[in-house]
Structure formats: structure tokens, C-alpha cells
Amino acid sequence: MKENKQLLSSQEEIKQKEFQQEAITHIHALYNYALHLTMNPSDAEDLVQETYLKAYKFFNSFERGTNCKAWLFKILKNNYINKFRKNAREPGKVDYDLIKDFYHTIKDVQSDTTEAESDFFHSLLHEEVYQALQSLPEEFREVIQLCDIEGFTYEEIANMVESPIGTVRSRLYRGRKLLRAKLEDYAKKHGYDTDSGE
């Protein structure tokens, strides 16, 4: 009996170690994703917390060798849908005041961190980009975010959004086209115009 208990605790210890190495390292990416989904730091914290609780509980079902970050993002997204679907914003409706408030909140959060000072003036420039991204229809915004900001592959994104790779591809194409139109002035103003493409 005692041996069993010891065996169990050493197995649990291995699981804890692996979980910390594989899963907890992605906490900043998950928190950022949660922030963008909820637009509220306290909801984002809850969402990340619940995601890790669930992930730990089902860690045995995580397929070793696959991308743990993608697995965690999918759990977080499902949690978000279950929890916030009721309050999800209507498609096509963009609350610019909410985006602006949220943006300033995260900027303030950032200024508590050590990197803040040098990034502060950059942050002021970011707002326009952030608003442009947030104003896209959700199906486009989501794939762009997962691809360009989080760096997931098409296959991982397809799995997360439960759509075929072809759909991901076409959403990326159409979403980027919309975004490009919105960011045209920004790109010119900040030296991202076509001529300086290299």
C-alpha cells in the first residue's frame, strides 16, 4: 500500500515537472490571447487559470511530440466559447471605445514591466494597428492572430478553429486584404510602404 502511494507520488512528480516544462512556459502567450478575446484583464486571468486546471487534469491525453502551445490554445478557446458565448459581441459590430479603453489598460499593465520604458512610445503607435485588427470580422481576425502573432502553422490553426486548411488559407488571404486596406496610411507613415518591402 505504502509502495503504491510512493509510486503514485513519483509519477505525479514526473507529471508536474513535465507540465511545468511543456505547458507553463506558454503562459504569457495564453494570457495575451485571453486578453484579446475577453478584453478584460480579470476575465483573462480567470480564463488562463481554468485552462491550466483543465490542461493539468487531462495532461495525459496531450499527444507528446505535438505542439503543446496549440493544445493549450484550443482548450482556452473552448473555455472562452463556453463561458462567454452569451456575451460575445455581435458579428460586424465594433465597439471602438471598448477597444480604446482596453488598449490603454494593457498599455498601463505593460508599463509596470521592465521593458516598458523603451516601448512606451512604440505603444502609442500600436494603437492604430490594434484597432485595425480588432475591427476585422472575427473569423478573419482569429486566423490572422493565430498565424501572424502566435506563429502557428496552418494545420495547427485548422485544428484550433475546426475548419479545413483551405478555409484557413482563404480567411487569411481575405483578412489580410481587409487589414491592408485599413493600414495603408499607417504603412506609408511608418515606412512599411511597398518600396521598402525588403
Added chain:
Amino acid sequence: MSAAIDGELTAKEEQDLLTHLDECAECRAEYQDARNTKVILRERIVRVQAPQTLMDSIINMSIMT
């Protein structure tokens, strides 16, 4: 076009695209615009650190569970 920017083309597809871009100014401009959009997002979107309290509570959760 998007797939090219994301490194999701096969070698053959990529070669075909590059050949086409050499010949077609319109597609070349679109390709560069699309690539710029990706670069803007990567460089300009604010990333924040998860709060220390959240990190602590998750580490504790995995130890205590």
C-alpha cells in the same frame, strides 16, 4: 499568396510563384503589401507579461493537485 508569406508552400509551388512574381508587377506589389502587413502585426502589436500572481497560482495548482 498568403501561404507563400507564411512559408506554407511546397518547394515546387514556391518556385512557380517566384517565377510568376518576376514577370508580374501587379502580383509582386500585392505580395510585398501582404508581407508588410504581416511584419506590421508582428512588430507593432503589444505583448504583455502574465501577472506574477497568476503565474504563481498556476504553478501552485500543479504542485498541489
